[in-house]
Amino acid sequence: MSSEKPVIAISLLREIAQAISHLSPDRAMRFLVDSAVAVTESRGAVLLTPHEKLREMVPMIESLQHEQDRPACSGVFLSACYKTFLNGIMERYCGERPLPADLSPGPNAGPALIMPVKLAGKPVALLFIFRHAVDGEFTPEHQSFLEILTPFLGSLLENFRLNTEMIHKNSRLSALYDISQRTESMIDLRDVYDALGKVIKSFIDFDAYLLYLLSPDGTMLEARSSAPNAPYPIRIAVGEGQIGKAAREQKPYLTYTEEYKSVLILPVVVSGKLIGVVTVVSRKSYAYRDEDIIGLRIITTQIASIDHLFRDLLRLRGFTQHILESMTSGVLIFDNNGVVTFANHEMTRILDRPVPENWTAAKGGDVMPPPLLALITEVLENKITLENSKVRLEHVSPPCILEVHAFPFRDEQGILGTAFFCKDVTQVSRLEEQLKRADRLSALGVLAAGIAHEIRNPLTGMKMIVQLLTADLGADDPKCEPLSIIQNEIDRLERIIANLLDFARPSKPKEIPIDLRDILNACLLLIHNQINKAGLTLETHFPGDLPTVIGDPDQLKQVFLNILTNAVHATKPGGKLDVLVDPRAEGVVAAVRDTGCGIPPGKLRTIFDPFMTTKEDGTGLGLSVALRIVEEHGGRIDVDSVEGQGTTFSVCLPLPPGPNGASTNA
Numbered sequence: 129m130s131s132e133k134p135v136i137a138i139s140l141l142r143e144i145a146q147a148i149s150h151l152s153p154d155r156a157m158r159f160l161v162d163s164a165v166a167v168t169e170s171r172g173a174v175l176l177t178p179h180e181k182l183r184e185m186v187p188m189i190e191s192l193q194h195e196q197d198r199p200a201c202s203g204v205f206l207s208a209c210y211k212t213f214l215n216g217i218m219e220r221y222c223g224e225r226p227l228p229a230d231l232s233p234g235p236n237a238g239p240a241l242i243m244p245v246k247l248a249g250k251p252v253a254l255l256f257i258f259r260h261a262v263d264g265e266f267t268p269e270h271q272s273f274l275e276i277l278t279p280f281l282g283s284l285l286e287n288f289r290l291n292t293e294m295i296h297k298n299s300r301l302s303a304l305y306d307i308s309q310r311t312e313s314m315i316d317l318r319d320v321y322d323a324l325g326k327v328i329k330s331f332i333d334f335d336a337y338l339l340y341l342l343s344p345d346g347t348m349l350e351a352r353s354s355a356p357n358a359p360y361p362i363r364i365a366v367g368e369g370q371i372g373k374a375a376r377e378q379k380p381y382l383t384y385t386e387e388y389k390s391v392l393i394l395p396v397v398v399s400g401k402l403i404g405v406v407t408v409v410s411r412k413s414y415a416y417r418d419e420d421i422i423g424l425r426i427i428t429t430q431i432a433s434i435d436h437l438f439r440d441l442l443r444l445r446g447f448t449q450h451i452l453e454s455m456t457s458g459v460l461i462f463d464n465n466g467v468v469t470f471a472n473h474e475m476t477r478i479l480d481r482p483v484p485e486n487w488t489a490a491k492g493g494d495v496m497p498p499p500l501l502a503l504i505t506e507v508l509e510n511k512i513t514l515e516n517s518k519v520r521l522e523h524v525s526p527p528c529i530l531e532v533h534a535f536p537f538r539d540e541q542g543i544l545g546t547a548f549f550c551k552d553v554t555q556v557s558r559l560e561e562q563l564k565r566a567d568r569l570s571a572l573g574v575l576a577a578g579i580a581h582e583i584r585n586p587l588t589g590m591k592m593i594v595q596l597l598t599a600d601l602g603a604d605d606p607k608c609e610p611l612s613i614i615q616n617e618i619d620r621l622e623r624i625i626a627n628l629l630d631f632a633r634p635s636k637p638k639e640i641p642i643d644l645r646d647i648l649n650a651c652l653l654l655i656h657n658q659i660n661k662a663g664l665t666l667e668t669h670f671p672g673d674l675p676t677v678i679g680d681p682d683q684l685k686q687v688f689l690n691i692l693t694n695a696v697h698a699t700k701p702g703g704k705l706d707v708l709v710d711p712r713a714e715g716v717v718a719a720v721r722d723t724g725c726g727i728p729p730g731k732l733r734t735i736f737d738p739f740m741t742t743k744e745d746g747t748g749l750g751l752s753v754a755l756r757i758v759e760e761h762g763g764r765i766d767v768d769s770v771e772g773q774g775t776t777f778s779v780c781l782p783l784p785p786g787p788n789g790a791s792t793n794a
Contacts, residue, residue, distance in 0.1 A: 144280055153288035160281055161191045164257055168270040171197040173257040174233070175245070175281065176209055179414065185209040185254060186414055199233030199258070209242070209254055216244050216251040222265040233258060239265045243274050247282035249762035249782055255281065290556055327427060332420050334408040335388065340364065340371065341404040349375055349405055359388060359409060375405050380421050390415035394424050426451070458530075458550035464543055466490065466508045478521075478528065478550060497521045500530065500550075507534045508546060518553070522729055529557045584625050591618045637680035637760055644709055644718050644781070645670045647681060651688045652707065655696065663701030669708040677716050677781040679761045687757050690750040691720050691777045698724030698775065715763065715782040726771040735767065 144163075148156035157175065165173045172192040176185035184206040192198055199205075208230040212219055221227045222239035231240075238261035245253035255278060259266070325337055338360055340349035349371065351362045360371060367376045374381045374393040381393040388409040396403045406424060410416070426447055449470070452459045458475030460483070462468055471483040479496070487495055489505045496504065499519045507514055514534035521528050533549040598611050652659075652666070659666055695705055699722045706721040727735060736755045758765050762782045769775040 144277065148280065148284070153284045153291060157281060157284045157288070158189055158191075160277055160284070161189045161255070164255065164274060164277055165191045165193065167273050168257060168266060169263070170257050170259050171263065172199065173255060174199060174201065176206070176213070176254040176256060177285070178210060178213055178253070183207065183210050185213060188253070197260075199237070199256075201233060204230045205233055209256065212242050213244070213251055213254050216246070218243055218271075220266070220271070238263060241266055241271065241274065243278050245278045245281045245285065247286055252282055252285055287556055290551075290553070328406075328408065328424065332408060332424060333410060333412075333415065335410050337406070337408045339404065339406055340375075342366075342375070342402055346402075352404075359385070360407060371405055371407055375402060378402055380425070382416060382421075384413075385409075387411070389413040392416045392420065392424070394421060396425075455549075456551070458548075458552075460504075460548040460550070461545060462508060462548075463545045469545065475550065478530065478552060500532075503532060504534075504548065507548070511536055511543060511546075518557070519550075528552050528554045531556075583621070587618055587621055587625070591615070591622075594618065637683050637757070639678050640681070641676040641784070642679050642681055642684065643674060643676055644684075644716055645674060647684050648688060648707055648709065648718060651685055651692055654689065655692055658693070658696050659705065662696050662699065663703075664696065664699055665704045667704065667706050669706065671709060671711060673711075674709060675711055675716055675783055677761075678784045679781065680757075683757045684761070687754040687779065688718070688720070690754050691779070694750070695720050695722040695724065695775070695777075698722055698726075700724070712780075715780050717778050717780045719776055719778040721774065721776040723774040726773055726775055727767070727769040728771050732767060732769060736765075 144160070147163075148159060151159060161173050161175050164170070170193075172190065174187050174191075175189040177188045178184075179186045184203065186206070187201055190198070208228075212231070219242040221231070221241075227237055227240055231242075233240075233256065238259045240256065240258040243255040243257070244251040245255055255274065257274070325339070328334070328337060336359060338351050341352050342348075343350055347366055349364045349366060351360075360369075364372050366372050370381060370383060370391070371393055374395050378395045378397055380395065381391075383391045383393070385391060388411055390410040390412060392408050394406045396406060408416075408424070452470065453472045455472065455474060458478045459470065459472040460468060460475055461470040466488050468483055468485070468487045476482050481495065483495055489496070489501060489508055500521065503514070503517060503519055506512070512534075513536070514532060517532045519530045519532055521530060529552070531551045531553040533551075534546060536543045536546045538544055594611055594615050598608065598615070601608055601611070648668070648670075652668070692705075692707075699705065703723040706719075708717075708719045708721070710717045710719070736751050755765055758779055758781070763780050766778040766780065767775065768778070
């Protein structure tokens with residue numbers, strides 16, 4: 129690869145990041161797929177996501193130059209794409225390697241590329257992009273562009289999934305609350321059944337639905353409520369057809385008919401006894417998920433036991449509380465007087481302390497961090513709805529970023545209270561920061577490469593002149609000292625330029641099995657004298673059996689040398705360094721812990737920024753380059769620091785594909 133291509137790549141990263149920064153995840157993905165078609169001059173592209181139960185891919189986004197280019201996307205094609213997805217590697221079809229029949233999206237398909245879309249090194253989708261035979265083959269430049277594009281698609285897919293999950297869970301909770309309110313005030317059972325349809329509609333989309341109750345003799349299912357144009361009969365014998373079979377086996381079914389592409393049949397069972405069957409249908413393909421079965425079962429179970437209505441309402445409240453406790457979001461519920469009536473375990477975890485009973489925002493105290501307290505107070509005082517509000521909590525352990533949703537809930541007589549949902553989106557925000565960092569680094573990389581080029585040549589000439597002058601002088605000549613100072617400063621500038629070039633033109637890491645203990649031992653050997661001169665105590669904690677990781681030994685040595693050197697410089701004589709290696713489920717973690725001065729909380733977010741340094745002779749590029757290397761290896765760097773007590777840098781590198789990675793004995 130020429131020296132200009134990395135600069136082109138980072139410039140392209142900047143342009144992509146700028147283009148999608150103001151778009152929602154779904155619109156940003158649409159923009160990227162459209163861009164892939166336009167830049168590669170293709171006929172079309174399809175973003176495919178996996179359906180694990182069906183073992184086939186599902187079209188999510190299509191981009192076509194012309195409507196007649198729309199691919200057939202048959203079942204055979206989608207199943208073949210799923211096999212390619214599991215392999216997780218790029219497939220290129222052209223010329224001597226034409227598309228196999230099962231991978232052909234249509235009769236006119238010619239050259240094609242199947243690009244894996246990955247997140248944290250794992251495939252999450254496929255980008256299928258194709259041309260007609262007359263269009264010619266894809267160029268290496270086209271392939272390079274798509275390799276830059278697909279990581280953005282992976283991050284956006286994760287953002288889209290998390291956002292959809294939050295909306296779906298909020299809708300389910302609102303539906304559960306709505307049921308308890310509606311059924312409490314209804315005596316006419318027909319009103320209860322009709323209300324059930326409205327409640328189901330509020331959180332799961334359908335074109336028609338039916339509620340069947342079991343006849344007293346247990347042989348027939350009789351419809352008690354149905355939407356217009358319901359596709360099934362009013363009476364069905366148990367065991368007859370799809371609905372009767374689901375009732376007999378007491379198992380939910382996801383199926384389809386010629387008219388309705390998605391049919392969800394859910395038996396209603398209370399205390400092991402069949403009560404009835406709920407059926408919802410949609411003309412959309414893949415309209416229902418396992419979560420819809422769970423949510424629908426909760427609702428119908430509570431409503432269906434009509435002859436024990438009040439007992440069911442109590443059970444419904446219990447189920448609601450269990451759901452709230454099981455949610456991955458923190459939940460806070462206030463009554464109309466601003467008093468906390470419920471806080472789930474996740475909220476306790478986020479705050480690192482329980483919320484006392486009868487606590488109010490007016491009491492303040494140490495319960496709520498100030499940023500979250502201010503937000504809660506504003507919502508309660510103004511009775512407003514809040515969506516996607518971000519709050520950074522620095523004074524909890526660990527620090528986190530919350531996405532807060534809040535809404536008042538009410539009955540016919542007015543507002544009853546306010547519910548808050550606090551989702552920990554620290555990882556999602558980290559992905560967004562990486563996109564922003566890519567934008568900044570692209571501009572800095574171009575600048576750094578230019579500066580290094582312009583300065584290196586004059587420095588070489590200056591160094592030669594100083595060496596010539598020094599050679600003509602005697603050892604005791606007074607001019608030797610200033611010339612020595614000049615020589616040292618030139619050497620320092622050359623080191624800075626070398627760092628700038630490493631930063632501007634990073635090399636692609638090698639991929640070989642590595643034992644992190646060997647890397648760390650080599651680094652400790654190199655800085656052994658520095659540790660002794662600084663008067664520090666060193667302790668290592670390496671396990672006897674350790675999985676290998678895949679990476680570049682030289683680049684990883686650069687990472688750990690930088691972290692270890694920083695730890696030595698930050699620790700006073702008499703201090704201690706601990707170097708630990710810990711195999712975990714997500715990968716191998718190597719940590720360097722010092723008892724130095726620590727990092728102020730306000731500077732923790734900027735320590736990886738280029739040119740940020742506290743050393744008089746530092747360039748501020750060491751940690752920035754280290755972070756880039758670790759991220760290129762699919763890992764991450766976590767920092768935990770307490771000012772005045774010390775800092776821990778933890779480097780987590782993923783395990784290679786396989787059941788448990790490969791183990792290396794000491």
